[in-house]
Amino acid sequence: MLVYEIIRKKLDGERNTPEEIRHLVTGFVCGEVSPEQMAAWLAAVYIRGLSDEETWWLTEAMAKSGRIMDLSTIDGIKVDKHSTGGVGDKVSIVVVPLVASADVPVAKLTGRALGHTGGTADKLESIPGMRLNLSEEEFISQVKRIGCAIAVATEDIAPADKKIYALRDKTATIASVPLIVSSILSKKLAGGADAFVFDVKFGDGAFMRRLEDARTLAEGLVRTAKLAGKKAVAVLSSMEQPLGHAIGNAVEVAEAIEVLKGSGPEDVRELCITISALMLWLGGVVTNPDEGRSKAMELLSSGTALEKFRQLVAAQGGDPKIVDEPFRLPQPLHKVEVVADSTGTIVRIATRQLGLIAGQLGAGRMGLKEVNPTAGIVVLKKVGDHVNPGEVLAILQSSEPIDGEIVAKVKASFVFGESGEKPPILAGFIQ
Ligand code: URA
Numbered sequence: 314m315l316v317y318e319i320i321r322k323k324l325d326g327e328r329n330t331p332e333e334i335r336h337l338v339t340g341f342v343c344g345e346v347s348p349e350q351m352a353a354w355l356a357a358v359y360i361r362g363l364s365d366e367e368t369w370w371l372t373e374a375m376a377k378s379g380r381i382m383d384l385s386t387i388d389g390i391k392v393d394k395h396s397t398g399g400v401g402d403k404v405s406i407v408v409v410p411l412v413a414s415a416d417v418p419v420a421k422l423t424g425r426a427l428g429h430t431g432g433t434a435d436k437l438e439s440i441p442g443m444r445l446n447l448s449e450e451e452f453i454s455q456v457k458r459i460g461c462a463i464a465v466a467t468e469d470i471a472p473a474d475k476k477i478y479a480l481r482d483k484t485a486t487i488a489s490v491p492l493i494v495s496s497i498l499s500k501k502l503a504g505g506a507d508a509f510v511f512d513v514k515f516g517d518g519a520f521m522r523r524l525e526d527a528r529t530l531a532e533g534l535v536r537t538a539k540l541a542g543k544k545a546v547a548v549l550s551s552m553e554q555p556l557g558h559a560i561g562n563a564v565e566v567a568e569a570i571e572v573l574k575g576s577g578p579e580d581v582r583e584l585c586i587t588i589s590a591l592m593l594w595l596g597g598v599v600t601n602p603d604e605g606r607s608k609a610m611e612l613l614s615s616g617t618a619l620e621k622f623r624q625l626v627a628a629q630g631g632d633p634k635i636v637d638e639p640f641r642l643p644q645p646l647h648k649v650e651v652v653a654d655s656t657g658t659i660v661r662i663a664t665r666q667l668g669l670i671a672g673q674l675g676a677g678r679m680g681l682k683e684v685n686p687t688a689g690i691v692v693l694k695k696v697g698d699h700v701n702p703g704e705v706l707a708i709l710q711s712s713e714p715i716d717g718e719i720v721a722k723v724k725a726s727f728v729f730g731e732s733g734e735k736p737p738i739l740a741g742f743i744q
Contacts, residue, residue, distance in 0.1 A: 314332065314333065314336045316336070316337065316340065316346055316350050317350075319333045319334075319336065319337055319354065320350060320353045320354045320357060323354055323357035323358060323361055324353075324357045324361070326361045328364060328367060329367055329370075331366075331370040334367065334370040334371050334374055335370070335374045337350075337351065337354060337374075338371065338374035338375055338378060338473050338477075339374065339378065339473075341473065341476060341477065342378050342472060342473050342476060348480055351477065351480055352480055352483075352484045352486075355477070355480065355481055355484060355486045355489075355492065356484065356486055358486070358489060358491060358492060359486045359488075359489045359492070362489075362490075362491060363491035365536055365537065365540060366540070367491070368491040368494055368495055368533065368537050368540075369537050369540040369541060371491070371495040372494065372495040372498045372499050372502065372537055372541065373499075373502075373541070374473065375471050375473040375474050375477070375495055375496070375499035376471055376498075376499040376500075376502040376503045378471060378472050378473035378474075378499075379469040379470055379471050379472045379473070379503060380449075380467075380469045380470060380503065381502070381503050381505060382420070382422075382449065382452075382453075382503065382504055382505030383505060384418075384420055384453065384456070384505040384506065384507075386453065386457070387418050387420065387453065387456050387457055388418070388457075389416065389417065389418045389596065389597075390417065390418075390507045390508055390544075390595065390596045390597050391418050391419070391420055391456075391505065391506045391507050391508070392412065392417055392418075392419060392506060392507070392508045392509070392510070392592045392595050392596045393419065393420070393421060393501060393504055393506035393508070393509050393510075394408060394421075394509065394510045394511070394512060394588055394592060395497060395501055395509060395510075395511050395512065396511075396512040396514065397497070397511070397512065397513050397514050397519065397520050397521065397527075397530070398427070398430035398514065398519070398520055399430060399514045399518050399519055399550075399552040399555075399556060399664075399668075400429065400430065400431070400518040400552065400555045400556065400560055400664050400665070400667055400668035400671070401431070401555035401556040401557050401558075401559060401560045401565065401581075401692075402430070402431065402512075402514075402556050403433075403436060403556070403557065403559070403565040403566070403568055403569040403572075403581065404512065404556075404581070404584055404585055404588060405421060405423060405433045405463070406433065406436060406437065406565070406566060406569035406622075407569050407572045407573055407581070407585040407589075407618075408585050408588050408589045408592065409421050409461050409463055409625070410461055410573070410618055410619075410621035410622040410624075410625050411573070411585065411589045411609060411612055411613065411618040411621070412461075412589050412592045412593060412596065413459070413460035413461035413621050413625075414460070414612050414617045414618045414620070414621035415593055415596075415598050415608060415612060416460065416598060417460075417592060417593060417596030417597075417598055418456050418460055418461065418596075419456070419460070419461040419462075419592075420452060420453070420456045420461070420462055420504065420505065420506065421461070421462065421463045421464070421504075422464055422465070422466040422470065422500070422503075422504045423445070423463055423464070423465060423466065424465070424466060425465065425678070425684075426672065426676065426677035426678050426684060427677075427678070428668075428669075428672075428677075429518070429665050429666075429668030429669045429672060429677075430518075430520075430668060430677075431560070431561070431562070431565065431668070431671070431676060431677065432677075433463065434463075434465040435562050435676075435677075435684045435686075436561075436562045436563075436565045436566055437463060437566065437629075437631075438562070438684075438686070439562040439563040439566055439642060439643055439686030439687075440563075440566060440626055440631040440632060440635055440642065441631065441632045441635070441641065441642075441643070442630045442631045442632050443626060443629050443630060443631030443632075444629050444630045444631075445463065445464055445465040445629070446464070446465055447462060447464040447629070451464075452464045455628050455629070458628070459621070459624045459625065459628055460621065461621065461625055462625070462628070462629070463625070463629070466500065466504075470500055470503045470504070471499040471500045471503045473499070474495075474496050474499050474500060477492075477496070478496055490526075490529055490530055490533050491533065493530060493533075494530065494533040494534050494537050495537070497511075497534060498534060498537055498538060498541070501538075502541060502543075506543075507543060507544065508543055508544035508545065508592075508595035508596065509534075509538055509543060509544070509545045509546075509595075510545075510546055510547070510548070510588050510591045510592050510595065511531060511534045511535065511538075511545065511546070511547035511548070512547075512548055512550055512584070512588060513527045513528075513530055513531040513534070513547050513548070513549055513550070514527065514549075514550050514551070514552040515527035515549060515550075515551065515552060515553075515740065516551050516552040516553035516554075516664065517552065517553055517554075517661075517662075517663065517664045517665050518552035518553070518554070518555065518664030518665050518667070518668055519552035524549065524740055527549050528549060528741065528743070531547035531548075531549055531743045532547075532743050534547055535547050535743050535744065544595050545595075546591050546595065546742065546743065546744050547742070547743040548584075548587060548588065548591070548739060548741070548742055548743075549739065549740040549741040549742070549743070550584055550738055550739055550740070551736050551737065551738050551739070551740060552664060553661075553662075553664065553696070553736050554661075554662040554664055554692075554695055554696045554736065555662065555664055555667055555668075555690075555692050555695075556580055556581055556584065556738075557577065557578040557580060557581040558578055558691050558692050558693065558695075559689065559690075559691055559692075560667060560668065560671040560676065560689050560690045560691075560692065561671055561674075561676040561687075561688055561689015561690065561710065562676055562684065562685070562686045562687070562688070562689065563642040563643050563644075563686045563687055563689075564689045564690075564691060564710065565689070566635070566642060567639045567642055568581065569581075570619075570622070570635075570636055570639060572585055572613070573613065573618050573619040573622050573636075574613075574616075574619055575613045575614045575616075580738040582613075583738050583739070584738050584739070585609075586606055586609045586610060586613075587606070587739060589605065589609040589612075590602045590603075590605030590606040590608070590609050591605060592605075593605040593608055593609065619636065622636065623636050642686075643686040643687045644687060645687035645688065645710035645711055645712060646687070646711070646712050646713075647710070647711050647712070647713065647714055647715055648708055648709065648710050649708070649709045649715045649720055650705045650707075650708055650709075651705065651706045651707045651708070651709060651720055651723045651724050652703060652704065652705055652706065652724075653694075653700045653701070653702055653703065653704050653705075653706050653724075653727070654702050654703075654724075655702060655729060656699075656700065656701050656702055656729075657699070657700060657729035657730060657731070658697065658698065658699050658700070658729065658730055658731065658732050658733045659694055659695065659696050659697065659698050659700060659727055659728065659729060659730075659733055660696065660728050660729065660730035660732075660733035661696065661728035661730075661733075662692070662695070662696060662726060662727055662728070663725070663726040663727075663728070666722065666726045667690055667692065667707075667723065667726050670690065670709075670719060670722060670723055670726075671688065671689050671690050673719065674688040674689065674690070674709060674710065674711045674715065674719070675687075675688030675711055675712060675713070676688040676689045685711070685712050687710055687711070687712055688710055688711045688712060689710050690707050690708070690709055690710070690723065691707060691708040691710070692706075692707045693705050693706060693707055693708065694706045694707070694727065695735070696733055696734075696735060696736055697733045697734055697735035697736075700727075700729070706723070706724065706727050707723055707727075709723060
């Protein structure tokens with residue numbers, strides 16, 4: 314098969330066949346297709362797009378480039394969730410045990426902090442002793458035993474995606490919906506679940522800034538997952554401000570525990586209940602999402618979800634005492650308050666900027682520094698809150714002294730106006 318011809322067809326706006334797409338992906342992974350050829354095809358896709366079928370063939374080829382987890386020995390419908398990434402997104406820490414506590418098995422592969430967004434693996438590793446590097450055997454046997462497990466995705470999960478993503482990053486072809494769909498979904502399919510809930514975020518702190526782009530991505534994810542024979546739904550959730558108050562690792566775990574205890578910030582609670590409701594519905598334990606909502610709220614208020622979280626932490630070597638005694642989580646050496654010096658209502662929060670600053674403080678992978686479990690930001694004032702001079706907007710935390718330049722940048726991230734409405738967390742559903 315001539316790679317030249319595969320590229321030429323896409324450049325001319327023709328369809329590629331499944332064999333051509335497979336040839337390209339497997340050839341690129343083993344080095345028979347050169348980066349120049351792959352880059353030309355990616356650029357052609359960026360301009361010409363892919364049909365739904367082509368997107369699925371690409372996704373399948375990428376998923377099959379590595380190991381595909383076989384969850385068939387676990388009873389029940391295995392449901393997974395995926396977030397396109399945000400600032401303060403601790404939803405997985407709540408929904409995995411919550412959904413598992415209703416006997417819907419959740420085998421979750423997760424990632425680490427990237428750019429301005431945090432990673433669930435880094436967050437959970439802030440719990441003393443907690444291990445996210447589980448072998449496939451440990452992972453599956455834990456799901457059979459307690460109903461859930463969260464492990465970091467290994468290098469052999471969709472290796473084609475890693476190679477292709479790196480090339481897209483160098484050739485300005487990241488922002489193509491079919492390429493994003495195949496990248497996300499290939500990793501999800503390799504995780505082996507039967508059904509997916511996608512949390513597609515929009516706004517300043519999201520990968521997709523505009524709601525209409527997030528909707529297009531969500532529709533693409535749901536359509537392609539269905540072509541793969543999976544059940545799938547998506548929610549569109551706002552990242553116009555950080556989710557909840559906490560941005561970082563240990564601070565986010567502490568906030569997730571509050572939600573599991575039945576309280577916590579309203580936006581986090583609402584998003585967790587909505588996603589759990591959909592997972593419970595896809596998992597077949599309720600007949601509709603409304604029933605799923607009631608069930609999710611009951612699992613939170615009864616302490617059933619919290620008990621499952623204790624089991625999850627203990628099963629992965631973590632100290633479950635952190636649930637009742639959060640001071641056992643690592644504490645920062647340095648804390649600095651960011652204080653308002655004017656009056657007004659917060660109309661906007663530069664969310665992406667706060668995510669980057671949290672990373673710079675040590676919560677993410679900036680430069681060569683290791684992720685620090687204690688670093689982060691606690692955002693005390695949100696959009697729509699009225700603020701007087703002297704009130705604390707946010708608290709910065711780090712294991713190292715925090716310089717004044719960072720404090721000034723955080724202060725500037727809060728934009729004041731005359732009046733501001735609290736933005737809703739949810740903007741739609743796609744089925
Ligand atoms: N996230 C992914 O995993 N892949 C993309 O292409 C974009 C965002």
